Structure formats: C-alpha cells, structure tokens
Amino acid sequence: MEKRVIGVTELALRDAHQSLMATRMALEDMQGACADIDAAGFWSVECWGGATFDACIRFLNEDPWERLRTFRKLMPQSRLQMLLRGQNLLxxxxxxxxxxxxxxxxxAENGMDVYRVFDALNDVRNVQRSIAAVKRAGKHAQGTLxxxxxxxxxxxxxxxxxxxxxxxxxxSLCLKDMAALLRPQPAYDIVKAIKTELGQQTRVHVHCHxxxxxxxxxxxxxxxAGADVxxxxxxxxxxxxxxxxxxxxVEMLEGTPYTTALDKERLSRVKDHFAAVRPRYxxxxxxxxxxxxxxxDSQxxxxxxxxxxxxxRQQGAGDRLKEVLAEVPRVxxxxxxxxxxxxxxQIVGTQAVFNVLMGKYRVLTGEFADLALGYYGRNTGPVKQEVVLAAQAQARKDPITLRPADLIPNEFARLRDEAAALEGFGGSEEDVLTYAMFPGVAPGFFKTRPEGPKNVGKDPTQAEAERKAGAPGADALR
Amino acid sequence: MEKRVIGVTELALRDAHQSLMATRMALEDMQGACADIDAAGFWSVECWGGATFDACIRFLNEDPWERLRTFRKLMPQSRLQMLLRGQNLLxxxxxxxxxxxxxxxxxAENGMDVYRVFDALNDVRNVQRSIAAVKRAGKHAQGTLxxxxxxxxxxxxxxxxxxxxxxxxxxSLCLKDMAALLRPQPAYDIVKAIKTELGQQTRVHVHCHxxxxxxxxxxxxxxxAGADVxxxxxxxxxxxxxxxxxxxxVEMLEGTPYTTALDKERLSRVKDHFAAVRPRYxxxxxxxxxxxxxxxDSQxxxxxxxxxxxxxRQQGAGDRLKEVLAEVPRVxxxxxxxxxxxxxxQIVGTQAVFNVLMGKYRVLTGEFADLALGYYGRNTGPVKQEVVLAAQAQARKDPITLRPADLIPNEFARLRDEAAALEGFGGSEEDVLTYAMFPGVAPGFFKTRPEGPKNVGKDPTQAEAERKAGAPGADALR
Ligand SMILES: [Co+2]
Ligand SMILES: [Co+2]
Known part of the structure; x- marks a missing residue:
C-alpha cells in the first residue's frame, strides 16, 4: 500500500525555545544542529518571527536579520518559515x-520562504495586506485559523x-492551537470539513502545543482527516x-497508512545537540x-x-484571584x-482585574476600549452594548467597522528619518524595520550591536554554583 | 447519541510511584487522596503488588498487608487491583x-478484588494456578498479554x-505494554482481533507506559477498536x-463517541494532593x-x-557499552x-555483557542457562541449539518442557516453620507469606516492625538544604 507522506515543520529553532525558555536561545547554540535539521527531510523549518525578533535585540544583542541570513546559509535545502502577526508584523x-x-x-530577500500569517481576532482584513505582499514576493503564504x-x-x-x-x-492554511485546547474530535472535524468543502487539494497544516x-x-x-503537514x-x-x-x-505513524519522510539518524543527532544545550537555559x-x-474549563x-x-499583588489584592478568574469568561x-x-x-485579563477591583466596567483600560470599539479588528460576536457605551464615553472615540489599518497613513519614510537619527543606525531598510518594530528597544540595540551577540545561556555547573550561593535573579524567571 | 463509557484504572497508588520514584511513596502520603480516588468513578484502583510489597518491607518499615487493609478501609466503593507475577507471586x-x-x-481476604496476573514469557502455564486461585476466591482474574x-x-x-x-x-484480558513500545496501529489491530475472534464480550484492558x-x-x-478499560x-x-x-x-474523549465516567472535581483534588507530595521524593x-x-530501534x-x-564499569570495561548494545538483540x-x-x-542483558567480555557463550550465567533450558517456562521461539548445549554443559541439567512449578513440591508448611523461628514473627499466614516472598528481607523487617513506618520522603526545603551542603547519597538514586 502506498503510504501518504505527512510533512513535518520542525519548531526547535523558534516556537520551541520561545515556549520553553522565554525565547532566550542564542544563535550560536542552534548553529550546530542546522546541518542535520537541513538534511532530515522536514517540510519546513520554523526559525524566525514570533518573539524571536524582540528577544534578539532586547536580550541577546543579536541582529535578527543576521540570524535569518545565517539560517539561510546553514540550511540551503530547507524551506525557512516564520510566524507573522498580520498587520502587527512582529x-x-x-x-x-x-x-x-x-x-x-x-x-523574503534575506531568505524567508513560508509566512504563517495570523490575526488574534481571526479578522481576515488584518492579514490581507501581508498575504498579498508574500504572494508578490513569490513566497508561500499560509493563512491561519x-x-x-x-x-x-x-x-x-x-x-x-x-x-x-x-x-x-x-x-495553505494553518489550524493554530496556541493553548493546547484542540481536542482530537474537533481537530478531525475541522480538517475534514475544510477538505470536504474547499477541496482535497487545500493544504492544511496543524500547529498544536x-x-x-x-x-x-x-x-x-x-x-x-487529511492534514498535510x-x-x-x-x-x-x-x-x-x-x-x-x-x-x-514518527513512531506514532509506523504501521499506519501514513508516514513521515524523516531521517531518524539525523533526528537523533538533533536531539542530542539540544539535550546538551537545554540545561544552559x-x-x-x-x-x-x-x-x-x-x-x-477555565479557558x-x-x-x-x-x-x-x-x-x-501590585494592588495589594493578591487574595482576589478567584474572583478575577470567574470574571474573565464574563469579560x-x-x-x-x-x-x-x-x-x-492580556487585554481581557487586565480588564477583569479592573472590574473586580473598581467595579464592573467603571474604569476601562485604553486597550479594552479599543478592542470593544473595533480598533483591533472585527470581533467574533457582538460586543455588549453597555461595554460599547462605556468605551465610547471613556475613550472619547466612536466605534469603527473599517479595517483598523485604513486609519494609518503610510509611515515608512517617517520611520526611516527617525531611525537615521539614531546612533549606530546602519542605513539599511532592515534597520529601519527593526526600529519600526521596537522603537523603544532598537536605539539601545543599535548602540551596543558592535559588541556582538551576548549568550545568556549558562554553563549548568556555573548556574548551579550561583544558585547555591543564592545569587539574586538567577531564578527570577522560573 | 449514547456514548460508550470507557473504564479507567488509576495507577497513582502503585505503578505510577513505582515507575517515577522507585516505589518509595509512604502510605501516609497516599491516604489523603483516597476519599477522592474512591469517589471519582474509576473502574479500579491499582494499589498493591508489583514492587510495592518489596519496597514496604525493605525501605519503609511498612507492613504491606496493613497497607492493603488500610486501602480497603479508605476506598470502600472501589475495586482494588494488584499486579501479580504469576507463579512468582511478588x-x-x-x-x-x-x-x-x-x-x-x-x-483476597484482606481486600483485593482484581488480580492482573502476568508471566514474563507469556507462558500460560505460569499463570494457570494463580488464576484458578483467584476464581476460587470469587475475585476478578485478569490474564495478561x-x-x-x-x-x-x-x-x-x-x-x-x-x-x-x-x-x-x-x-478480562490486559494488553500490557511496560516498555511503551505499543504503537497506535498494533494497539488497534490486537484489540480489534481479540474482539472479533473471541467475541465483543471479551473484556480488554490496556496498560501503557x-x-x-x-x-x-x-x-x-x-x-x-473496542477496549473496555x-x-x-x-x-x-x-x-x-x-x-x-x-x-x-478524560479531555481526549470529549466530543468522541466515548466518555469516561470520571468526576473532574475529584480528579483535580487528587492532582493537587500528589502535586504537593511529589517534591518530597x-x-x-x-x-x-x-x-x-x-x-x-534498540528494543x-x-x-x-x-x-x-x-x-x-565494575569490570573496568565501561567503554564497551556499544558492543553490548549490539549483542543484546542477538542474545x-x-x-x-x-x-x-x-x-x-536482566538475564539477557547480563549474558550480553558476559558474551562481550568473555567470548560468545563461553560463560553462561545460571539464570541464562535456566532460561535456555526452559526453567522459566516456554520461550516464544526455539532456543538456538548451540546455546542449549552450552547451557546443559555448564548447568549440568537437562532442558525441561513441563511447567517449571511442577518440579517444586509443596512448601508452605516448611516456610511456616522457618518464619515461626524468626524474632518478631506475628503468627499469621500473612507473615508466613511475607517471609516466603522475601526470605532475606523479612527477618529484619519483623524485628523493626514495632517501630512503625519510616517515611523516606523529605520536606523539599530540607532536601534542598542537604543537597546544597553536599550531603552524600542525597542524589544517589537520581
Ligand atoms: Co505556537
Ligand atoms: Co506498568
């Protein structure tokens, strides 16, 4: 029997360390695995985007564009993949x-092949422009559910x-389950329905935590149900x-009508590489x-x-978490x-805290008002009338129904001028974009960039010694 | 649609801590969870047998029979289940x-309901007697694959x-996968084939690591495929x-044609209980x-x-592991x-070590010779002729084809006499059986039993302090 080959996207170089170790892994701790990853037979290698760009300039003194070019060089046979937050970019x-x-x-010029584009509200108007740009660049545009x-x-x-x-x-499409909420039956039902109603040729990728x-x-x-990757x-x-x-x-599919095309020898080496790296973080x-x-249950x-x-805790109300947890689903x-x-x-959570501490919708955060009024995009269901009115009153603006970015005039030229005034600005469009993404962090990064990457991983023996000595901050992020 | 209810056997009180923390959990660290386990709706609660009996008397100064009676008292609504190694008992x-x-x-008298009986070689003659005894006691006999x-x-x-x-x-039957080797397809195929060929009413339980x-x-x-529990x-x-x-x-089955009858509130409390206990070990x-x-791949x-x-390492040959790993499948x-x-x-592993260090089958361990000659029971396939001859020559005995226990005359009376001579022997049949199981350990246990259980769990703060101070042995078993 001819087996159906299931493609695999390897996440080690992006989402895995973002989820497990606060996106702190340095490029130098990944390079040694790239040859094996490149040859292992993955459909794609996710290695950029998400929080990696931010972490590079904020914590690692690494130029994210240089990281991308390095991956491109080290994995010439692979599709490189990134996660892009639609109109928010990174x-x-x-x-x-x-x-x-x-x-x-x-x-795209620096080597990206596959763009997984998503919007937190599933408002397609927020991904439309980036998808068009990806198509124009001749690259693979993946829309996200x-x-x-x-x-x-x-x-x-x-x-x-x-x-x-x-x-x-x-x-292609990606069914993206960032909270590990996707149970087996809905996974089957959604993929099956897409394949049935949009055609078997519709490529479906599935991303689960x-x-x-x-x-x-x-x-x-x-x-x-027919998922491709x-x-x-x-x-x-x-x-x-x-x-x-x-x-x-790989092992799960053995004996089934499905298989991966992955090279287990290579996987074993990649495993060993990161098993050695992991304790550093x-x-x-x-x-x-x-x-x-x-x-x-809690959602x-x-x-x-x-x-x-x-x-x-900051408000001296550490004992009211239970009320807040009950308030979240209502908000x-x-x-x-x-x-x-x-x-x-974050927006819903903070508003729930406000409601519990100050009375229901007595005070709205600016972000929650924006969410209620459509400034993040179209909400799945109608926003409660009382909330819309409170948001209008407090934010002193009206609800919108157009695409939020339609309110934003072109700004690249202005951003370039602002970036050009910064110490250490390199003159490239890439640097302008780095500044555009993180205007608060980029200036410091441009200044310290010449010092080169700072690996925040630690030799486990050294880390343990510091921990024993009670070094402050060593466990801060645990 | 009427959903099919899948029974669940909870392993927390036996196999879970045997697998995760060397069977060291003290009864007092389990008692607090028993009411919730009892009311959660499990098909059965595995709580005895396997290595727990040994660990009780060797490490915890706990009378295993007393542990069983306590479980019986604390979980009056539940089927209590144990793992029994056929003619080896415990x-x-x-x-x-x-x-x-x-x-x-x-x-059975002390409260056991369900006996999962297995033989390492899958030789039914080695489980026959215990299964008959379980039936005679009016209890549930589960045969194991x-x-x-x-x-x-x-x-x-x-x-x-x-x-x-x-x-x-x-x-009932149990498909037992102690090594986590059971992939999805064979799991389906075996359960399906049993149900099809032996009838849907054949109860099948599945145990996986x-x-x-x-x-x-x-x-x-x-x-x-139809598994019941x-x-x-x-x-x-x-x-x-x-x-x-x-x-x-529980969550996996949501939305499928199957469900568990479990009470999630109770599970949540059991979870919290053991989350607090676990760090002590x-x-x-x-x-x-x-x-x-x-x-x-390695098997x-x-x-x-x-x-x-x-x-x-004990033989100063720590560098020859690779050769031994290659030898294991051949042996x-x-x-x-x-x-x-x-x-x-253990028998196959040690013989592989001997083969590498001393030449192929030049020296056999007594156990390997017994295995080759049928003294553990019937092997799945034929033993290589060269190995049988070497075993005969070295062990100076002939191969057997009868049930190994047929060679062992009744011995309970003798064991009772031996036990009766021990300091601290309590006079019960239970004590005779404790001695019978572990004749090297029971004498010491009978002596120290009056001192009561010794909890080897440690307050995490204390354990950490000892670890920092470099207390010897603290990490010995990690
Ligand atoms: Co993710
Ligand atoms: Co087990």
Whole structure:
C-alpha cells in the first residue's frame, strides 16, 4: 500500500525555545544542529518571527536579520518559515501598509520562504495586506485559523474563515492551537470539513502545543482527516508548554497508512545537540513541565493567570484571584468572545482585574476600549452594548467597522528619518524595520550591536554554583 | 447519541510511584487522596503488588498487608487491583502451588478484588494456578498479554494467547505494554482481533507506559477498536517512564463517541494532593522526564541499559557499552525472543555483557542457562541449539518442557516453620507469606516492625538544604 507522506515543520529553532525558555536561545547554540535539521527531510523549518525578533535585540544583542541570513546559509535545502502577526508584523501595534510591504519584501530577500500569517481576532482584513505582499514576493503564504472554544466558534465558522483565506490567495492554511485546547474530535472535524468543502487539494497544516497532554492524539486525528503537514519539536526541546516530540510523531505513524519522510539518524543527532544545550537555559525555563488540563474549563491560559496574579499583588489584592478568574469568561463574552492569545489575552485579563477591583466596567483600560470599539479588528460576536457605551464615553472615540489599518497613513519614510537619527543606525531598510518594530528597544540595540551577540545561556555547573550561593535573579524567571 | 463509557484504572497508588520514584511513596502520603480516588468513578484502583510489597518491607518499615487493609478501609466503593507475577507471586522465584493458593486467598481476604496476573514469557502455564486461585476466591482474574516486538510476535499470536487465557477462566484480558513500545496501529489491530475472534464480550484492558510519548494515541486507537478499560495516572504523578495523565484521557474523549465516567472535581483534588507530595521524593525520581524513543530501534529498555553500564564499569570495561548494545538483540534472538521485562531483561542483558567480555557463550550465567533450558517456562521461539548445549554443559541439567512449578513440591508448611523461628514473627499466614516472598528481607523487617513506618520522603526545603551542603547519597538514586 502506498503510504501518504505527512510533512513535518520542525519548531526547535523558534516556537520551541520561545515556549520553553522565554525565547532566550542564542544563535550560536542552534548553529550546530542546522546541518542535520537541513538534511532530515522536514517540510519546513520554523526559525524566525514570533518573539524571536524582540528577544534578539532586547536580550541577546543579536541582529535578527543576521540570524535569518545565517539560517539561510546553514540550511540551503530547507524551506525557512516564520510566524507573522498580520498587520502587527512582529510588533505590538498595527502598522501602515507600506511598512507591511517593506517588511515582507526584506524578509523574503534575506531568505524567508513560508509566512504563517495570523490575526488574534481571526479578522481576515488584518492579514490581507501581508498575504498579498508574500504572494508578490513569490513566497508561500499560509493563512491561519486561530483555534479557540466558545459558543460562537463552530466548525462551519472555521470553514468560512478558511474559505476567506483561500480567497485571499493563501497557498495553505494553518489550524493554530496556541493553548493546547484542540481536542482530537474537533481537530478531525475541522480538517475534514475544510477538505470536504474547499477541496482535497487545500493544504492544511496543524500547529498544536502540548500543555494539556492530548494534542498528539489531535495530530493523529487531523492526519486521518487529511492534514498535510503537522508541527512538532525535537524531543529534547518538547513537551510542557511546548510541542509534541518530532520522534514520537514518527513512531506514532509506523504501521499506519501514513508516514513521515524523516531521517531518524539525523533526528537523533538533533536531539542530542539540544539535550546538551537545554540545561544552559534552566534559569529561563517554564515551571510547567508536566500536563495542565485546567484550561479546558477555565479557558484561561497559564501565562495569563500569572500576569493577573502579579497585577493583583501590585494592588495589594493578591487574595482576589478567584474572583478575577470567574470574571474573565464574563469579560470575554461581553467582548464578543475573542480567542485568548496575544494581545487579547492580556487585554481581557487586565480588564477583569479592573472590574473586580473598581467595579464592573467603571474604569476601562485604553486597550479594552479599543478592542470593544473595533480598533483591533472585527470581533467574533457582538460586543455588549453597555461595554460599547462605556468605551465610547471613556475613550472619547466612536466605534469603527473599517479595517483598523485604513486609519494609518503610510509611515515608512517617517520611520526611516527617525531611525537615521539614531546612533549606530546602519542605513539599511532592515534597520529601519527593526526600529519600526521596537522603537523603544532598537536605539539601545543599535548602540551596543558592535559588541556582538551576548549568550545568556549558562554553563549548568556555573548556574548551579550561583544558585547555591543564592545569587539574586538567577531564578527570577522560573 | 449514547456514548460508550470507557473504564479507567488509576495507577497513582502503585505503578505510577513505582515507575517515577522507585516505589518509595509512604502510605501516609497516599491516604489523603483516597476519599477522592474512591469517589471519582474509576473502574479500579491499582494499589498493591508489583514492587510495592518489596519496597514496604525493605525501605519503609511498612507492613504491606496493613497497607492493603488500610486501602480497603479508605476506598470502600472501589475495586482494588494488584499486579501479580504469576507463579512468582511478588517474589523472584517460582513458588510451589500451595504458596500461590495461600497468597491469593489471604490477599483476597484482606481486600483485593482484581488480580492482573502476568508471566514474563507469556507462558500460560505460569499463570494457570494463580488464576484458578483467584476464581476460587470469587475475585476478578485478569490474564495478561505482555506486549513486545519481534519477528515471532504477531497479532495472531496475541489472539491465541488471549484465547488460552480466556480458556483458563479469566474475567478480562490486559494488553500490557511496560516498555511503551505499543504503537497506535498494533494497539488497534490486537484489540480489534481479540474482539472479533473471541467475541465483543471479551473484556480488554490496556496498560501503557508513556516513555516514548506515543501511547496516549495508542489508548485512543485501542478504545476505537473496542477496549473496555485503560490505565492512566493522575497528572501530577504521570509521564516520563510513568503513564499517560488521567485528566488528559478524560479531555481526549470529549466530543468522541466515548466518555469516561470520571468526576473532574475529584480528579483535580487528587492532582493537587500528589502535586504537593511529589517534591518530597525528588531524591528517588527517575532522571528521564521527557520522551525517549530510542527503544523502538534498540528494543532495550532504559533501565536495562543503565544496569549493563554499571556491570561494565565494575569490570573496568565501561567503554564497551556499544558492543553490548549490539549483542543484546542477538542474545535475545538466540533465546527465542523473550519479551524484555523483569526478569528476562536482566538475564539477557547480563549474558550480553558476559558474551562481550568473555567470548560468545563461553560463560553462561545460571539464570541464562535456566532460561535456555526452559526453567522459566516456554520461550516464544526455539532456543538456538548451540546455546542449549552450552547451557546443559555448564548447568549440568537437562532442558525441561513441563511447567517449571511442577518440579517444586509443596512448601508452605516448611516456610511456616522457618518464619515461626524468626524474632518478631506475628503468627499469621500473612507473615508466613511475607517471609516466603522475601526470605532475606523479612527477618529484619519483623524485628523493626514495632517501630512503625519510616517515611523516606523529605520536606523539599530540607532536601534542598542537604543537597546544597553536599550531603552524600542525597542524589544517589537520581
Ligand atoms: Co505556537
Ligand atoms: Co506498568
């Protein structure tokens, strides 16, 4: 029997260390694995975007563009893949279209092949421009369905979203489950429905985290339903809030009508490489190492809970977490059921804290008002009328229904001028884009860039000695 | 749609801590969870047998019979389940039939309900007597198929074994995967074939470890094929060399045609209980916390590799592990492909070491000679003629084909006399059985028993302080 070959996207170089060790891994700790990754037979190698750009300039004194060029050189046979937050690109606001165009063009020039483009609200208008730019650059545009659970999120809703993304010219779709909420049955149902209604030729990729312990089963079911590519991370950089292990996927398919084309010898070497690297980043490791299934009931991602806890403590109200946890689903419902992912998770969480401490919608955060009024994009369901009125009153602006970026005039020229005034600015468009993404961090980075990368990983023996000596800060991020 | 209810056996009180923390958990650290476990709706609660009996008297100064009675009292609504090594009972040799009868009778009297009976070689003659005794006591007899992979182990072979066990009167069957080798497809195929050929009413339980990361998928497939009950461990005592998390199983089935009858509130409390207990046993925790898939190729369980490594080091040949690892599959083949589980894994491993250090079959261990000559039972395939001849010559005995225990005359009376001579012997049949199981350990235990249980768990702060101070032995078992 001819087996169907399932493509695999390896996440070790981006999402895996972002999820497990706060995106702190230095390029020099990845380079040694690149030859094996390149030859292992992956459909693509995710290695850029997400929080890596920010971490590079904020913590590692690494030029992210140089990192991309290095990957390009070290993995000549591989499709390089990145995660792009639609009109936000890699920053934390909406950018004008000319910045979006420039970013996609420059990243393509520097070696990027596959762009996974998503919007936290699943508003296709927020990904439209970047997808068009990717197509213009002749690269692979992947449209994303952010998976979440709510009374308004249905299989048919995802199919409609998939259709809209295909209509934009996407080369493939990604069902993205950042919170490990995707159970096996909906994984099957959504992939099956997309394949049935949009055609078997519609490429579907599935991205799951492993936090809840069920999602390798979900990948199996997605494959049975026709998924073309699934995302995994090499075992030594897997599990916990990260992803399912690549080697387990390979073994899982043995004997089934499916197979991966992966070279197990190469995988074994990649595993060994990162098994040796991982202990260097213990200080940044997530405290979650096992499985957490609470999110299925609370709908609140673990990271969001710790954020709210620290906000409450700062207000001397550390004992009111339970009230806040009960308030979150109500706020989410009032806001039209946004998926809880960056930035909506923070926005909803902070508003829940405000509601508990100061009275229901007595004070709105600016971000929550923007969310309610449509400035982040179209919400899944209607926003509660009372919330819209409070937002209008407090933010002194009206609700919008147009694409938020339509309000932003072109800004690349201005950003270039601002960047050009900075000490250490190199003159390239890449540097302008670095400044555009992180205007608060880039100036410092441009200054210190000549000193070269700073590896924040630590020899485990040294780290242990510091820990024993009670060195302050060593455990700060645990 | 009427959903099919999948039974669940909770492993927290036996196999989970045996696999994760060398069976060291004290009864007092389990008692607090018993009410919630009892009310959570499990099909059964595994809580005795395996290595717990040995650990109780060797390390914890706990009377294992008292532990059983306590569980019986604390979990009045639950089926209590144990793991029994057939004619070996809980010890490390074959016992005479009268000891087998007495052991089953006394454990039933003390509260045991479900007996999972297995033989490392899958020789049904080695489980026949204990299964008959369980039936006679009016309890649930579960026959076991030890899963392994070899050219001789086929789906039809497992079906035949299942048939033989059903013919012995077993109330249910267990497909037992101690090495996490059971991939999803064979899990489906074996369960399906048993149900098809022996009838849908044949109860099939599936027991998997999680070491390789694929076996929750295998449980899903087994359920699709008709499995009635699956084994899991509460999340805070799960994963690594242990088992799949109970809560993940519950969530996995949401939306499918299957469901568990478990109470999530109760599970959450059990989880919290063991999350608090677990750090007390850090010193005994397995070093494996992630996923290890190497066993699919090497066929050698991790514990066996570390055994062989230490044997080699003792011989000053620590550099020859690679040769030994290559020798293991050859020795296993020559011995008729035994599953590699206690005690066959140790027997094959040590012989591989001998072969490498002293020349192929130049010197046989007594155990390997016994294995080759049939003294452990019938091997799956024929033993190589050269090996049989070497075993005969060195052990000066002939191969046997009868049931090994047929060579052992009744011995309970003699064991009672021996036990009666010991200081601290309490006069009960239970004490005779304790002595029978571990004649080297029981005398010391009887003496110290009046001092009461010794909890070897440690307050994490204290353990950390000792570790910082470099207390010897603190990390000995890591
Ligand atoms: Co992700
Ligand atoms: Co087990």
């Amino acid at each position: 920053g934390y606001r909406h950018y004008a279209d000319d910045v979006v165009d420039a970013f996609v063009e420059k990243s 952010c998976y979440t659970v709510s009374p308004l999120h249905t299989v048919q809703g995802y199919v409609q979203l998939a259709r809209d993304l295909v209509d934009l010219g996407c080369d 492993s936090t809840t312990g069920v999602t390798l089963v979900s990948l199996m079911k997605a494959i049975e 699934v995302d995994t991370a090499i075992s030594s950089l897997s599990l916990g809030p990260g992803h399912n292990p690549t080697e387990s996927l 213990t200080a940044f490791m997530s405290a979650i190492t096992g499985v957490e299934t609470e999110i299925f 609140i991602p673990g990271g969001m809970i710790s954020n709210m806890e620290s906000q409450l 989410r419902e009032d806001a039209g059921y946004p998926p809880l992912v960056t930035p909506s998770s | 010890g490390y040799r074959h016992y005479a039939d009268d000891v087998v009868d007495a052991f089953v009778e006394k454990s 030890c899963y392994t992979v070899s050219p001789l182990h086929t789906v039809q072979g497992y079906v035949q074994l299942a048939r033989d066990l059903v013919d012995l009167g077993c109330d 999680s070491t390789t990361g694929v076996t929750l998928v295998s449980l899903m497939k087994a359920i699709e 699956v084994d899991t461990a509460i999340s805070s005592l799960s994963l690594g060399p242990g088992h799949n998390p109970t809560e993940s199983l 850090t010193a005994f925790m397995s070093a494996i916390t992630g996923v290890e898939t190497e066993i699919f 050698i369980p991790g514990g066996m590799i570390s055994n062989m490594e230490s044997q080699l 296993r083949e020559d011995a008729g492909y035994p599953p590699l589980v206690t005690p066959s894994s």
